[in-house]
Amino acid sequence: MSSSSKKQKKQRNKAFYKYLDNDRIYSCSKCHTHLAKHEELISKAFQGRLGRAFLFNSIENVILGKNEDRTLITGVHTVKDISCVSCRSVIGWKYVYAYQEDQKYKENKYIVEKTMLSKENNWDEQY
Structure with missing residues (x-):
């Protein structure tokens, strides 16, 4: 593969990454x-496979896995594992369907394992 082809492929791959311009960002650890x-x-009071987990409205730069019914602490849910688009580490899951009305x-x-998160940019001690 020529160097120009490698460069074009690298540029195409970068197009899938979204840079979040904000004071406080969560990133892949x-x-x-x-x-x-x-x-x-939304909440820091969730339980993941590895311990504490955070619930988010939306997540960027992830790859979605296949639908899977999984029995969790709060009942059966249809979920998709989510992986970091860059390093491919499984960081949590997306809730697709909740069988119980209160869920x-x-x-x-999205649930993201706390151990899979780092804080970027201008975080103050108060947060």
């Missing part, structure tokens, strides 16, 4: 790819 603005955070608020929201 492995590769620091931007994942979410702080404003997208419907989670649909189309």
Whole structure:
């Protein structure tokens, strides 16, 4: 492959990454790819596979896995694993469907394991 072909391929791959321009950003703890603005955070009081997890309205720069019914602490949900688009680490899951009525608020929201998150930019001690 010529150097110009490699450069074009690299530029095409970068087009899938979204840079989040914000004071407080959550990023992948492995590769620091931007994942979410702080404003997208709904709750820090969730449980993931690895311990504490955060619930977000939206996430950027992730790859969605296949639908899978999974029994979680709050019942059965249809979920898709989410992986960082850059390093391919599984960072959490997306809620696709909640079978229980009181869990419907989670649909189309994202769980990200706390251990898979880093804080970027201007975080103050108060946060």
